[in-house]
Amino acid sequence: MNAPADPVLDIRNLTKKFGAFTALDNLTLSLRRGQILGFIGPNGAGKTTTIKILVGAMRPTSGTATIAGADCVRDARRIKRLVGFMPDSFGAYDNMRVREYLDFFGAAFGIPRGARAKRIDEVLETTGSGWMQDRYVEALSHGMKQRIGVARTLLHDPEMLILDEPANGLDPQARIEMRDLLLKLAGLGKTLIVTSHILPELSRICDVVAIITQGKLRAFGTLDQIMRDLRQKRTFEVQLCGPAQVETAAAAVREALEPGEREGVKAHATESLVRFDTARSDTELAAILAALVGRRIDVSQFREIPKDLEDAFLSVTRREAPAA
Amino acid sequence: MIPVLSREFLGILRSPRALAALLAAAVAFSLLVLARWPAGGIVDLSGAGSRGAFLVFAAALLGGVLLLVPAFPASSIVRERNQGTLLLLFNSPISAVGIYAGKFLGVLAFAGLVLCTTLPAAAAVYAMGGVDPWQQIGLLYAVIVVMATLSIAIGLLVSTRATSPDAAVRVTYGLVFAVAFLTLAPHALTRGTTGLSATIAEWLRRLSPLPVVMHLVGQGGAVGGGLLEKDAGVWQFIVGGLGLAAVLAVATILQLDHRLFDRSRDAGTITDDQSLWVRIVRRLVFLVDPQRRKAGIPVFLNPIMVKEFRTRRFGRFHWLLRLAAGCAVVSLLMTLAATNGTMDWGVETIGGLLVILQIGLVVLLTPSLAAGLIASERERGGWPLLQSTTLSGWRIASGKLASVAWTMLLVLAATLPGYLVMTTIKPTMWNQVMLALVSVLLAVAMTLALSAAIGAFHSRTAAATVTVYVVLMILYLGPLIIWAFRGDPFGEQVVRGALSITPLGAALSVIGMPGFTQYELIPIAWRIAGTICVASLIVYALQVWRLLRPE
Ligand SMILES: Nc1ncnc2c1ncn2[C@@H]1O[C@H](COP(=O)(O)OP(=O)(O)O)[C@@H](O)[C@H]1O
Ligand SMILES: [Mg+2]
Numbered sequence: 016m017n018a019p020a021d022p023v024l025d026i027r028n029l030t031k032k033f034g035a036f037t038a039l040d041n042l043t044l045s046l047r048r049g050q051i052l053g054f055i056g057p058n059g060a061g062k063t064t065t066i067k068i069l070v071g072a073m074r075p076t077s078g079t080a081t082i083a084g085a086d087c088v089r090d091a092r093r094i095k096r097l098v099g100f101m102p103d104s105f106g107a108y109d110n111m112r113v114r115e116y117l118d119f120f121g122a123a124f125g126i127p128r129g130a131r132a133k134r135i136d137e138v139l140e141t142t143g144s145g146w147m148q149d150r151y152v153e154a155l156s157h158g159m160k161q162r163i164g165v166a167r168t169l170l171h172d173p174e175m176l177i178l179d180e181p182a183n184g185l186d187p188q189a190r191i192e193m194r195d196l197l198l199k200l201a202g203l204g205k206t207l208i209v210t211s212h213i214l215p216e217l218s219r220i221c222d223v224v225a226i227i228t229q230g231k232l233r234a235f236g237t238l239d240q241i242m243r244d245l246r247q248k249r250t251f252e253v254q255l256c257g258p259a260q261v262e263t264a265a266a267a268v269r270e271a272l273e274p275g276e277r278e279g280v281k282a283h284a285t286e287s288l289v290r291f292d293t294a295r296s297d298t299e300l301a302a303i304l305a306a307l308v309g310r311r312i313d314v315s316q317f318r319e320i321p322k323d324l325e326d327a328f329l330s331v332t333r334r335e336a337p338a339a
Numbered sequence: 340m341i342p343v344l345s346r347e348f349l350g351i352l353r354s355p356r357a358l359a360a361l362l363a364a365a366v367a368f369s370l371l372v373l374a375r376w377p378a379g380g381i382v383d384l385s386g387a388g389s390r391g392a393f394l395v396f397a398a399a400l401l402g403g404v405l406l407l408v409p410a411f412p413a414s415s416i417v418r419e420r421n422q423g424t425l426l427l428l429f430n431s432p433i434s435a436v437g438i439y440a441g442k443f444l445g446v447l448a449f450a451g452l453v454l455c456t457t458l459p460a461a462a463a464v465y466a467m468g469g470v471d472p473w474q475q476i477g478l479l480y481a482v483i484v485v486m487a488t489l490s491i492a493i494g495l496l497v498s499t500r501a502t503s504p505d506a507a508v509r510v511t512y513g514l515v516f517a518v519a520f521l522t523l524a525p526h527a528l529t530r531g532t533t534g535l536s537a538t539i540a541e542w543l544r545r546l547s548p549l550p551v552v553m554h555l556v557g558q559g560g561a562v563g564g565g566l567l568e569k570d571a572g573v574w575q576f577i578v579g580g581l582g583l584a585a586v587l588a589v590a591t592i593l594q595l596d597h598r599l600f601d602r603s604r605d606a607g608t609i610t611d612d613q614s615l616w617v618r619i620v621r622r623l624v625f626l627v628d629p630q631r632r633k634a635g636i637p638v639f640l641n642p643i644m645v646k647e648f649r650t651r652r653f654g655r656f657h658w659l660l661r662l663a664a665g666c667a668v669v670s671l672l673m674t675l676a677a678t679n680g681t682m683d684w685g686v687e688t689i690g691g692l693l694v695i696l697q698i699g700l701v702v703l704l705t706p707s708l709a710a711g712l713i714a715s716e717r718e719r720g721g722w723p724l725l726q727s728t729t730l731s732g733w734r735i736a737s738g739k740l741a742s743v744a745w746t747m748l749l750v751l752a753a754t755l756p757g758y759l760v761m762t763t764i765k766p767t768m769w770n771q772v773m774l775a776l777v778s779v780l781l782a783v784a785m786t787l788a789l790s791a792a793i794g795a796f797h798s799r800t801a802a803a804t805v806t807v808y809v810v811l812m813i814l815y816l817g818p819l820i821i822w823a824f825r826g827d828p829f830g831e832q833v834v835r836g837a838l839s840i841t842p843l844g845a846a847l848s849v850i851g852m853p854g855f856t857q858y859e860l861i862p863i864a865w866r867i868a869g870t871i872c873v874a875s876l877i878v879y880a881l882q883v884w885r886l887l888r889p890e
Contacts, residue, residue, distance in 0.1 A: 072726055074889045092729060100727040104720035108650040115649055118635045122642035123728040128635040149609045149632070
């Protein structure tokens with residue numbers, strides 16, 4: 016994907032090392048105003064590290080990052096005004112009610128008292144959490160805390176919101192609500208960066224997705240683009256009439272495939288089917304089917320399994336994983 | 340039980356601080372003996388020198404146990420409960436008794452290990468001669484073990500009731516010190532009288548290890564104005580201490596069940612939404628109702644400071660008002676008692692007690708507020724949030740200090756009426772009172788700065804609180820103990836030097852507290868306190884700056 020004309024976020028060759036360990040390796044990406052970026056990768060991939068650099072809590076070893084023209088290292092103060100940041104931990108204070116909690120952070124951003132009270136009402140309204148304003152923050156459930164966390168990031172009306180794992184640990188219903196909330200925020204004109212270690216969780220609402228593993232950017236673009244890149248390797252199922260011939264069929268498929276693809280062949284006796292992954296063309300697949308039929312195996316169906324997001328994600332992350 | 344025990348024991352041993360404590364104990368006790376070893380290898384047959392060594396040894400042993408042991412049981416259960424591992428233990432086949440015994444013995448094993456490092460020192464004391472190995476050294480160890488057992492029992496009980504590790508640590512230290520020192524107070528007041536209150540006071544006194552240890556080192560009656568005199572009742576202490584520990588253990592085990600996890604969350608009831616009657620009653624009870632909806636933080640106030648006031652249970656205004664009222668009443672009663680001659684104490688003694696009351700409040704309250712200023716933010720995840728706001732490091736650092744400073748000043752202000760009555764009775768004391776008050780203010784500044792600085796280097800509030808308390812107890816109690824043994828074995832120079840470390844000695848000497856008048860401490864003690872204060876503030880500011888900087 017080409018760099019957008021007017022990038023609000025511009026990350027260039029960002030690298031972060033902890034001693035000899037490279038947590039972030041030469042990351043380059045950019046984002047247009049008003050877009051939602053899904054920053055996706057397994058645990059330990061370097062998502063939080065990237066975010067901490069963006070909000071000025073960490074120094075990169077090399078490379079640069081700018082948000083709306085402000086450098087994340089040099090213009091720390093401007094970055095704080097531009098960005099609303101929700102870390103992966105909530106940060107509760109004892110004996111503090113939700114309203115007092117928001118009031119404190121509003122005051123910390125220097126919002127005058129009158130405007131602050133109005134602003135708190137607005138962000139509680141936006142996040143649909145007005146009814147919990149008198150609750151104590153430490154007594155909130157996880158889902159409620161996440162909403163208050165988002166409300167807090169909105170207080171100073173930042174241009175960009177950076178949310179670290181906002182849907183982590185939420186139940187399916189709360190996850191849907193969080194997705195709706197994120198869409199609502201994008202509707203307000205905010206640029207959003209949202210991380211997740213689960214691809215399907217958020218990717219559907221994202222304009223662009225960046226997949227990162229072991230500190231390296233593996234895929235970046237719209238969801239469609241990424242899926243197209245990943246679709247090279249397809250999954251097929253051979254449905255048999257009964258369980259008796261499953262092993263023979265699996266052996267025949269293995270014989271027809273390249274050695275590298277042979278372990279991927281799975282025989283499922285209970286379901287009477289054989290499943291395999293391959294990068295072969297359609298004509299080669301026809302030959303496999305012919306070989307099966309030639310051995311008098313009763314094939315009832317030969318079908319391609321449409322890949323879903325999760326498989327795509329796993330195939331990207333596995334492809335680059337070390338052989339350990 | 341065994342898995343709980345070994346996990347507890349290894350858990351303690353793996354923490355770097357426990358290891359540091361162990362090493363410090365070993366080194367301190369070796370140095371102690373070396374310093375006291377008769378010069379030229381000539382053994383003093385009268386045994387006077389070795390008795391001095393034994394005295395120092397016993398005091399260090401008792402002090403070590405009082406300072407070191409309570410920290411471990413206090414956080415043990417509440418931390419596991421908050422981390423969720425206690426629930427896992429409950430779902431294992433280990434019974435409540437097993438869990439308790441495992442934790443208890445785990446901490447006791449660590450205490451035993453610390454005591455083992457002191458054995459070479461004990462052997463050296465014995466080798467100097469003049470000390471009986473069983474009647475003195477053996478019984479001393481028995482008393483120390485009983486005190487450790489009692490501390491662990493208190494700590495574990497507090498730990499089952501507490502909601503946070505640092506609160507548990509504070510309460511445990513408070514109770515352990517109450518058992519060690521406060522139990523002596525009623526006896527001191529009722530001395531020479533008979534009757535029920537005197538009998539109760541006599542029984543209470545038996546719970547303190549202090550008279551027993553004094554008796555064992557052969558100093559009974561020599562110090563404390565006869566407070567620690569006559570038959571000290573070594574066995575009564577041992578039996579009483581173990582009995583109390585057993586009672587506490589049963590009370591704790593009875594609480595170790597589902598109720599630990601079955602606490603309802605606060606629904607966040609707010610006074611503004613309640614009926615008019617409730618509102619009126621609450622207004623009268625609280626004056627400043629903690630459950631009233633708060634107005635926003637005014638722009639002219641440092642938001643960090645306001646937040647600190649609002650987030651602590653104890654610092655909320657209704658508590659402060661109660662505490663202040665309590666202080667005012669106590670200080671007035673003390674002064675009135677003196678004027679009415681119900682006790683034949685001079686105005687000076689009353690002044691001294693007022694000073695001790697004030698500095699006691701300072702030493703007890705300040706760390707509980709100041710030690711966790713930075714640590715609690717780091718522990719609870721508030722630090723990255725503060726980092727992401729536009730607040731400057733300077734405002735964060737100063738707002739936090741100010742929240743404690745105002746609290747302490749308010750509490751101290753409440754003790755002023757006592758002085759006022761004093762100066763009306765004896766107007767000539769005006770000058771002395773002023774000098775004493777300056778000393779107390781310096782004590783506040785020094786304690787606050789030191790607590791904040793030490794606490795800022797911890798990422799856990801409980802650990803910060805323990806370290807700060809240990810340092811402050813050594814700083815404030817150490818000189819008083821040395822003073823108590825003035826003449827033998829400590830010379831005038833040593834006592835004077837020790838007293839000048841904190842402003843406490845200076846305050847006591849200017850107010851004319853009997854026993855302190857001969858020390859001229861004012862410029863030097865003030866200078867030392869000022870230096871410690873400034874140095875701590877610099878360290879604190881640097882640490883805040885370092886923590887706010889990007890990694
Ligand atoms: N302060 C640190 N010191 C050393 N290693 C770190 C530090 N912070 C993160 N790491 C390592 O960097 C890698 C990326 O971490 P992180 O960015 O937190 O991953 P995630 O994608 O799950 O958020 C991990 O392997 C982690 O162990
Ligand atoms: Mg992370």
